[in-house]
Amino acid sequence: MASKHTLSREEAPPQWPLPPRHRPQLADHKPETLTAYLATAPLGDVDIADPLWWETDTHWTFFKRLRDEAPIHFTSLNSERHRGYWSVTRWADIMAVDTNHQVFSSDAHLGGITLFDMDSDFIMPMFIAMDQPKHDVQRKAVNPIVSGANLAAFESLIRERTEAVLDGLPRGEVFDWVDRVSIELTSRMLATLFDFPQEHRRKLTYWSDIATADPEVPGNLQKEERQAVLLGMLQEFMGLWNARVNDPEPKGDLISMLAHNPATRDMPPMEFMGNLVLLIVGGNDTTRNSITGGLKFLNDNPAEYAKLRANHALIEPMVSEIIRYQTPLAHMRRTALEDSILGGQHIRKGDKVIMWYVSGNRDERAIDSPDAFIIDRVRPRQHMAFGFGIHRCVGNRLAELQLKILWEEIMKRFDNIEVVAEPERVPSAFVKGYKSLMVRIPA
Amino acid sequence: MASITYVEFNGTPHKVEVPDGISLMEGALQNGVPGIDGDCGGNAACATCHVYVDADWAGKTGSRSEQEEAMLDLASDVRPASRLACQIFASGDVDGLVLHMPETQH
Numbered sequence: 001m002a003s004k005h006t007l008s009r010e011e012a013p014p015q016w017p018l019p020p021r022h023r024p025q026l027a028d029h030k031p032e033t034l035t036a037y038l039a040t041a042p043l044g045d046v047d048i049a050d051p052l053w054w055e056t057d058t059h060w061t062f063f064k065r066l067r068d069e070a071p072i073h074f075t076s077l078n079s080e081r082h083r084g085y086w087s088v089t090r091w092a093d094i095m096a097v098d099t100n101h102q103v104f105s106s107d108a109h110l111g112g113i114t115l116f117d118m119d120s121d122f123i124m125p126m127f128i129a130m131d132q133p134k135h136d137v138q139r140k141a142v143n144p145i146v147s148g149a150n151l152a153a154f155e156s157l158i159r160e161r162t163e164a165v166l167d168g169l170p171r172g173e174v175f176d177w178v179d180r181v182s183i184e185l186t187s188r189m190l191a192t193l194f195d196f197p198q199e200h201r202r203k204l205t206y207w208s209d210i211a212t213a214d215p216e217v218p219g220n221l222q223k224e225e226r227q228a229v230l231l232g233m234l235q236e237f238m239g240l241w242n243a244r245v246n247d248p249e250p251k252g253d254l255i256s257m258l259a260h261n262p263a264t265r266d267m268p269p270m271e272f273m274g275n276l277v278l279l280i281v282g283g284n285d286t287t288r289n290s291i292t293g294g295l296k297f298l299n300d301n302p303a304e305y306a307k308l309r310a311n312h313a314l315i316e317p318m319v320s321e322i323i324r325y326q327t328p329l330a331h332m333r334r335t336a337l338e339d340s341i342l343g344g345q346h347i348r349k350g351d352k353v354i355m356w357y358v359s360g361n362r363d364e365r366a367i368d369s370p371d372a373f374i375i376d377r378v379r380p381r382q383h384m385a386f387g388f389g390i391h392r393c394v395g396n397r398l399a400e401l402q403l404k405i406l407w408e409e410i411m412k413r414f415d416n417i418e419v420v421a422e423p424e425r426v427p428s429a430f431v432k433g434y435k436s437l438m439v440r441i442p443a
Numbered sequence: 444m445a446s447i448t449y450v451e452f453n454g455t456p457h458k459v460e461v462p463d464g465i466s467l468m469e470g471a472l473q474n475g476v477p478g479i480d481g482d483c484g485g486n487a488a489c490a491t492c493h494v495y496v497d498a499d500w501a502g503k504t505g506s507r508s509e510q511e512e513a514m515l516d517l518a519s520d521v522r523p524a525s526r527l528a529c530q531i532f533a534s535g536d537v538d539g540l541v542l543h544m545p546e547t548q549h
C-alpha cells in the first residue's frame with residue numbers, strides 16, 4: 001500500500017493532459033449501481049474527488065462510512081492526478097482544522113483552497129487563498145462593504161430585482177428554474193451590487209463559471225483558454241475601476257466604495273482585481289445553487305412545503321436549513337505547514353487536508369436527524385456551509401438576505417411550484433450544484 | 444447562577460438568569476435573547492456572538508484568547524470592550540453583568 005502522505009510536486013510533477021483516472025468497472029453508472037458499490041467497496045478503492053460521484057449525487061454513502069469507520073482517511077488512488085489527500089469528515093475534526101490556521105494553510109502558492117491545486121503560474125491574489133497577516137488586512141478592507149449594516153441599503157433594490165424576475169415567469173408551462181430564476185437572479189444581483197451594465201450581466205455568470213470550473217472535467221476550458229478569459233475579465237473591471245475612482249464622490253456600488261475607501265483605494269491593481277473576482281465568484285454559484293436546491297428540497301419534502309405555506313415566518317430558519325442541506329461548496333482544502341496528529345492520524349508537513357463540509361453538515365454527532373430537511377429546526381444557523389475560523393464566509397449575510405427576499409416574494413405569488421424531473425447536476429467535488437431543474441407553476 | 448443583562452443595539456434590555464458554567468452565548472440562545480446567533484456553537488470560530496462588556500466588568504470577564512482575538516479582529520465595529528459571549532462563562536463573579544450588542548453580527 002502506498003504511504004499515507006501527499007506526494008510533493010517533484011514526486012508527482014504536474015502533467016498535462018492529466019493521466020487517465022482509475023474508476024471501478026461497473027455494469028453501468030446508474031445511481032443505484034454506484035450507491036451499491038460505495039456501500040461495500042474497500043475504502044482505498046474509491047477516489048471521492050472523481051466528478052462521477054457528484055454528477056450522480058451518490059457520494060453520501062461513502063462519507064457516512066468514512067465518518068463511522070475512518071474519519072481521517074487518506075486517498076492515494078489517482079494520486080498521479082491529485083498527489084493524494086486526507087479526507088476529514090466529522091464536524092468536530094473539520095472545526096479543528098478550520099480553526100487551526102497556524103498549521104493548516106490556505107496559501108495559493110502551496111496549492112490553495114481546492115482539492116485540485118491552483119495553477120502555480122497564474123495566481124490571482126485573493127484573500128481566501130492567503131494566510132495571516134495579509135489575509136486579515138485585505139479581508140478587513142472588504143468586510144464593511146458586505147456587513148449587515150451596509151446591506152440594509154441594498155434591501156429594496158434586491159427586492160425589486162427579485163420581483164421583476166418572478167413576475168416574468170410563465171404559468172402552466174415547463175421551464176428551467178436554474179436558467180430563469182437561479183442564474184437570472186444572481187447575475188442581476190451581482191450586476192446591481194457592482195453597478196455592472198445589466199445588459200452584460202450574464203458575463204458575470206460566465207466568468208464565475210470559468211474561474212471555478214474544474215479543468216479536469218471534459219468539456220471545460222483548458223488552461224490557456226481559461227487564463228485568456230480571466231484576463232479579459234480583469235480588463236473589463238479595470239475599466240470600471242478607473243471610471244469610478246475619478247468620480248468626485250463615491251456612488252452606492254461596491255466597486256465605487258472600494259475605489260474610494262482609504263483602506264482599499266491604494267491597493268495594487270492586481271490585488272484589487274483579485275478581491276473583486278473573489279466577491280463575484282464567491283457570491284455567484286453558491287447563491288445560485290442554494291436557490292435551486294431550496295425548491296428541490298421543498299418538493300422532495302411536501303410536509304415541509306405545507307408548513308411553509310401555513311407560516312411564512314419560517315422563511316428565516318428555512319434559509320439556513322437550505323444552505324446546510326445544499327452545502328454549495330462541498331469542501332475547502334488546506335495544506336499542512338508542519339507535522340501534527342489529527343484524530344489519531346499523522347498528518348505530515350505538505351499534506352493536503354480536505355474539510356468535507358458536505359459530510360460535516362450530515363454528521364449525526366453534531367446535528368439531529370442530519371439527513372432530514374426540516375425548515376423549523378431549533379438551531380438552524382448551526383451548520384458549516386460557510387466554514388469557520390478566519391476564512392469563514394464574508395458574504396454569508398448577503399447570501400441569507402438574497403434567499404430570504406426571494407422566498408418572501410415567491411410565497412407572495414405562488415402557492416406551488418412543481419419540480420417535474422430530476423435535476424442535472426454539476427460534475428464537481430467542489431461546487432456542489434445544478435445545471436438544470438425543470439419545473440412548472442400551475443396555471 | 445448569574446443574572447445577566449443583554450442590551451440590544453436599539454437599547455432594549457433582556458435580563459436573564461444563566462446557570463454557572465454555561466457560556467453567555469448559550470445563555471442568550473436558551474432564553475431567546477435576539478441579536479446573538481452563536482453559529483459555531485461556542486468554538487470562537489464564527490464571531491456571531493460579539494458583545495461589548497461594560498467597562499466596570501472588564502476585570503471579571505477575563506481576557507481574550509488568541510483564537511478569540513483572531514475572530515474579533517475580523518468582526519464589524521470592534522472596540523476595546525469587544526468580546527465573544529461564548530468565551531465568557533456564568534459564575535458568581537459575573538452576577539449582574541451588562542452586555543451591549545453591536546448593530547449586526549458578522
Ligand code: HEM
Pocket residue numbers: 098127128129139146278279280282283284286287290323327328329332385386387388389390391392393394395396398399
Ligand atoms: C450560500 C452562499 C454561500 C456559501 C455556502 C459560501 C461558502 C463559503 C465558504 C465555505 C467559504 C470558506 C470558509 C472557510 O474556509 O472556512 C467562503 C469564503 C468566502 N466567501 Fe462565501 N459563500 C456563500 C456566499 C458568498 C457571497 C454572497 C459572497 C460575496 C459577497 C461570498 C464571498 C466569500 C469570500 C470573499 C470568502 C473568503 C473569506 C476569507 O477567506 O476570509 N460568499 N464562502
Ligand code: FES
Pocket residue numbers: 468480481482483484485486487488489490491492514527528529530
Ligand atoms: S458562538 Fe461562534 S464565536 Fe461565539
